[in-house]
Amino acid sequence: MQDFWFRLSLPIVFSALFALLLWGVFSASYALLFMLLALLTVMARHAWQLYKLGIWLNDARLETMPEAGGIWDDVFSHLYKMVKQHNQTKQKLATELQHMEQATAALPEGVAILNDANRIEWFNPIAQQHFDLDAEQDVMQDITYLVRQPEFIEYLHESDFSKPLMMRPARHDDLVLSIKLIPYGGDKRLLISRDITQFERIEGMRRDFVANVSHELRTPLTVVNGFVENLQDMPDLSQESAQRALRLMAEQTRRMENLVADLLVLSRLENDQNPLREEMVDIGVLLNEVYQGGMLLSGGKHVLHLEVEGSTRMSGNREELRSAFDNLLGNAIRYTPEGGSITLRWFERGGQPVFSVQDSGIGIAALHIPRLTERFYRVDRSRSRETGGTGLGLAIVKHIAMRHQARLEIFSEEGKGSTFSLVFPVRRLVKAD
Structure with a gap:
């Protein structure tokens, strides 16, 4: 810094000394005129360098440093280093x-930063989706103006945040x-938000599943328990009545066995750790066995x-098919x-192998068709129980179809019958040589 001021004042000092010399040789007027011209020259030079400095600093690129002489080389060099850094x-x-x-x-959670006044300072795209925020208008807005559910506002003003809040956004009630x-x-x-819609849906399905299994088992168990109590309380029961009771007990026991067996099959099919074991299946032989059964x-x-x-040769799992x-x-x-x-058919449609079962039965109303593959869903519960169904058959069919990359098609009309078809991908069909 001392060197800078020395170099800055040096021209002025030399000019002043020369002016004193002129004063001694000639007169004070010549000395003052020279000093004035010298100062104007120094000021003009500095003004020109300041002008170049201003232009250079206004240049957005600042890639090259302008040339300057004297102390301005140091000024430009120092500024250039500062700007570069x-x-x-x-x-x-x-x-x-x-x-x-x-x-x-990339986070699966929404993240937003709130200040002490609950104003939004920043948020990521997931939070923008969860709370329907506007990136241009909602920054520094009070979040309670944008998310107005009472439970959220109450949670926001609590002091203990150890437990998360579960809520449905006002504009996304399916979330x-x-x-x-x-x-x-x-x-x-x-503020961290996590979409748990799928988890809640699975949890709801689990609750429904447990309730349905409990309900399905309760009826046969009640029947069996009732007959057991009757047999205990009535030792003199006739042989015919006892045989009837035992026969009904056996029917209910078989019903429970079928339910448990279907549950085990469904559990195995849904297990991701149980990959499909593929083999070459002779569909003609398999369908003949199904037909005889x-x-x-x-x-x-x-x-x-x-x-x-x-063609009746296909790649798949014979047991599941x-x-x-x-x-x-x-x-x-x-x-x-x-x-x-009832007609069982195996044919090709557009090159795709298709298995279909067409019947002239009671048919199904259109409103029931989308839910037929749900577990325990029955159009007529009483008829299903009478015929021995567990309510899991079509759920099993759906999962087997998925494991074989097939799709289940259902066409039905009340009073005219139904057609259920499994349409397999072309690649599973093995053409005869």
């Missing part, structure tokens, strides 16, 4: 900010959020037809009145 720091901060924004955008506040930095709070189940009460066309085919045929037999006809 500032730009490097600015670039580093911008890169880090970009990385942070990318990281927060379930888990909200948690985390204080940090003295007067700021992180259907004849026994029908007991001659229905007219069954089997039609097989096209047999289960799916048996379930579809069993449903057709249970819901087709005596004397009705």
Whole structure:
């Protein structure tokens, strides 16, 4: 710094000394005139360098340093280093900010920063979706003006945030959020929102499943328990009555066994750790076995037809395919009145192999069709129990279809019958050489 001021004042000192010399040789007028011209020259030069400095600093690029003489070389050089260091720091901060924004955008949770007045300072895209925020208008807005559910406002003003808040946003009532506040930095709070809609849906399905299983088991257990109590309380019961009671108890026991067996099958099919074991399946032989089993189940009460066309070799799991085919045929037999006809078909549609079961049964109303593959869903509960159904057959068929990349098609009309079809992908069909 001392060197800078020395170099700055040196021209003025030399000019003053020369002016004194002129004063001694000539007169004070010549000395003052020279001193004035010298000062004007120095000021003009500095003004010109300041002008160049202003232009250079206004240049957004600042890539090249302008040339200057004397002390201005040091000024420009020092400023250039400062600007370069500032730009490097600015670039580093911008890169880090970009990385942070990318990281927060990749988070599955919504994140928003609130100040001590509950105003939104920043939020990521997921929080924007959860709370329907506007990136341009809602920054520094009071969040209670934007999210107005009473339970949220009450939670916001609590002092204990150890437990999350479960809520449904006003504009997205199909969404379930888990909200948690985390204080940090003295007067700021992180608002974290997590979409738990799927979890809540699964939890609801689990509750319904447990309730349905309990209900399905309660009826046969009640019947069996009732007959056991009657047999205990009535030792002199006639042989005929005792046999009738035992027969009904056996029916209810079989019903429970079938339910447990179907539950085990469904559990195995839903297990991600149980991959599909594929093999070459002769569909012609398999369908003949299904047809013979259907004849026994029908007991001659229905007219069954089997039609097989096209290639009958397919890649898949024979046991699972047999289960799916048996379930579809069993449903057709249970819901087709005596004397009705049932047709099993294997054919190709647009190159895709298709298995279908068509019956002339009671049919199904259109409003029930979308829910038929739900566990324990029954169009007519009393008829299902009478025919021995567990309410899990079509759920099993759906999962077997998914494991074989197939789709289940259902066409039905009340009073005219139904057609259930499994449409498999072309790649599973093995053409004959």
